Structures are given as structure tokens and as C-alpha cells.
Amino acid sequence: MRALSASELEQLRDRVAMLEDILGVGQSMVARLRAAFDMQPAEGRVLGMLLNRQLITKDAIYNMLYGHKPECDQPVWKSIDVVIHKVRKKLRAHDIEFVCIIGEGYTMKPEHKLKVREHLGLYEGEGDQPKQPAPFENTDFPTIALARPPRVTKVYR
Secondary structure (H helix, E strand, O other): OOOOOHHHHHHHHHHHHHHHHHHOOOHHHHHHHHHHHOOOHHHHHHHHHHHHOOOEOHHHHHHHHHOOOOHHHOOOOHHHHHHHHHHHHHHHOOOOOOEEEOOOEEEOOHHHHHHHHHHHOOEOOOOOOEOOOOOOOOOOOOOOOOOOOOOOOOEEO
């Protein structure tokens, strides 16, 4: 296997950064979320994903937070529940919530996503017009639509 050149390595880093921005877990967005809601890095990344997707699974959260670590260094699945609990607690103080759809994943209603964006200063409130383009609303890439709408069996808040 050949070594990567400096330019190839830089291109790969740029691509990773772009993909993280698409997912809502880019450094700039996570930093803004952390500062606005007094969150830890993992909590900010989970909130970033919630803002950018219709539905996120526990698997997706686990892979995003711990997928880069060797298997022997990955924490137990229960750690995801702890992170989710902490995010809920910090958002509840701002009257923002998201729900768990049993067997599907976590989702946040559009009105709560708007509250988060307003709290970040991305929307002025009058007609909800953006003051600046939001980094998690990249229009160069198609939105991933669910094949079928999530089935709501029991919702936990």
C-alpha cells in the first residue's frame, strides 16, 4: 500500500470535514451548540445530528460518537442512553424536546428544531428568515428521506 501525498491527505481531511458538516457534527456547529446549551462534545454532536436528520437511530449515534475507536476501547451501549438523557435535560431548560420512537430512533419536531436555531441566532423570528446560511442546511446534497414514515407505537419524552 502506498503512502498518501500531502495534497491527497489534505483532500481527505477536507472531505471528512464536509461530510461531518452534512451530518451536523462539524466542528463549528458542535462548538456553537456546546456554547449555546452548555454541552459536552458528545452531547453537541447528538444535537447536531437531531437538527440535521428526520430520524437518528441509536446505532447511528453510537457509530458517530465511538466508531473511530478500536473495538476494545468502545464503551457499552448504555452510554448512549446517558448522553441522550443529558441532552434532553439541557434542552428541557429551553422548552425544547425530542422524542424516542420505539424500534425506530429519535426525532425532533420542526418547531423544536426552529427553537434551537433561534437560540443559536440563525433565525431572527420575523418570518423565520435566515440571517446567514446554516451550515447544516447544505443544499448541494439531497435530503435523505425515509422509505416509509416512522411508525409511532409509544413515544417517550
